Amino acid sequence: MTDGTGNPRRGTHVLYVHFDAVPHTAPEHYEALLALLTDITPLVQALPPDAALADVRGALRYFGRSAAELAQLVRLRALALHGTDCTVGVAASPLLARMAAQAGEPGQVREVRPEEAADFLGRRPVAALHGVGPATARTLCAYGLDSVGRLAAAPLATLQRILGAAQGRRLHERARGIDPTPVTPTAPPRSASAEHRFERDELDAARRRGALLTLADELGFRLRAEEQVARSLTLTVRYADRSATTRTRTLPEPTAHTPALATAAYALHDALGLQRARVRGVALRAEELTAAESAARQLSFDVRDEKARRAEAAADRARRRFGAYAVRPAGTEPPRGAEPPPDAEPPRAA
Template sequence: MEKTIAHLDLDTFFVSCERLQNSKLNGIPVIIGGGDRGVVASCSYEARYFGVRSAMPIRMALKLCPEAKVIKGDHERYSKLSNEVTEIIQEKVPLVEKASIDEFYLDLTGMDRFFGCYQWTTEVAESIKKNTGLPISFAVSANKTVAKIGTGEAKPLGRIEIPNREIQPFLNPLSIKKIPMVGNVTFQLLSRIGIRHIKTLAEMPVDVLQQMIGKNGAELWKKANGIDDSPVVPYSERKSLSAEHTFAQDSIDLENMRSIISGMVEQLAFQLRQEKWLTSVVTIKIRYANFDTETKQCRISYTSADHTLLKYALELFKKLYTRRMRLRLIGIRFSGLVHGSHQMDLFEDTEELMNLYQSMDRMKNRFGKTAVGRASGLLIQ
């Protein structure tokens, strides 16, 4: 049986959420981000017209579009609206994957026997618009890659169906940048040898691609040819991430304890970013030598930034550890998780910090999660 996959994407989601709160934002350039030294988390199509884009420094965005309205953003409201959309979809569709805070994959395979898949998806999208007020685009095709590319071409407020026989004619004229796994480095590499459109990439010998870009060459060739066997993974929300350290001997060494907390925070924050989570609750746990166990937690703005999480973790530890007895265990937990892309994490942070985290994460992915880190956390690495 041929697969039928739909990809749904909430158009300029953060901006749309803000416009629900304030209709005066309709039709004007809007930038979601933080501070003069922060970066653009999202922007309206009116702002994109002037060249503004996600992850651009706020100061550069305002040079391109001085009239833009800059809004700090509200993760909690965005998360709430995202969950409302998720519930609407789950009520209507048997198999849903929540790929991020604002995009979803639906496996509609076999449903065309009872109800046209395109019409079914249309009704889901209209239900979302009616119940939440949020604009949404979608594409229906044979797999996740083609459906996602289709949604990108359909936006804003677009709907498109790409049957099997039309997949390659649809893909061929598009830029290779439209393929989800093609970043700037890969694009520049392929552009230098004249490969700028999907048609050219699809016609390349797969072994040549593998020699050029390594093991991802075969996967890239498949996507250029509209081939993608990856399944829609049923959505289930992770509740928390946690780590604990048990001392070899009960300890009262405060400097060592703070170093251990620093190392645990850094490792968990890296995991948050890798799995595209943001946390809103930090909890510290300690266990004394007599096995008494105590915890303290606080709610924070959604983030996955090491330095922000470490600040709260150390503050909680200072408030919690008051008995000055020896400890046998320290633990930390991040909960209240929501999905979010990397640029979402840094509303309060600078372009320099964002670049630092991205560079550190790349090194950890390549050489292992303990390859680089704060000196203060080296004691547990």
């Protein structure tokens, strides 16, 4: 599409790309999808585990296409080369592009032009505004500010009294579509992941927590073997209807300690309030990995914590000698299809 003079139409130049159904256990798949964007523009910001931002302003004239047409090209290449569909939001800022991608059904390209921004934002619920969490949304709705349009119309001083000076100003600007945040080129941070698929849709929360303990134990063992620690943990819950929920939590300190990883996984799971949800599978992803020797650790005077870490180190030595399932925390089960070696001793709970 052109502006009538033969040049690509300008105005929208930011793509928010969400890759649908990216395997969390295959980081190389995500990196290959990112390469589709870097073939178009060097300004690509990775948003793992399954999204990215791209500034295609410099690519419009080179390709002779509009930003929306480049988004369609990304979708076509992702499907043809990797069998992965994607949802793309196209706008003049990362905020609007992200909201455009999240505004409808997956597997589409949705463009919000600058002249359409006010109307698009005004019709969105306040919870859809990036940066508004559940608690903030409840607070705003209690004051009748239940849509982005009403939030934009509210006086700045009122929002600052309700939310505080910094957050009130930030949301006041975002409600008007003001987002000066640039697309900062980044590579995906190193991470490690593990996934468990249930034999049938799982309704039992205790079984789901048992699977999370198994995944936390697997990740912890791998990280300790590689002398790495994680700074954050991401939980993905996949449901029977093929939808998924992803939540991330920053850990109190960088760690590879299985109980610490399991505690964070339980907290993420319990915060979802799944109740009777039909869960098809769960995945944990340890992110922002760094060398264990360079990570600071809070000293503890808890004798039980020190004993647990010594027992964990002894269990790791047994695993390296007798197999990954020689010793494992009580309540865990090896993944389906995984069998210990014939000469290994029966697994024992730690």
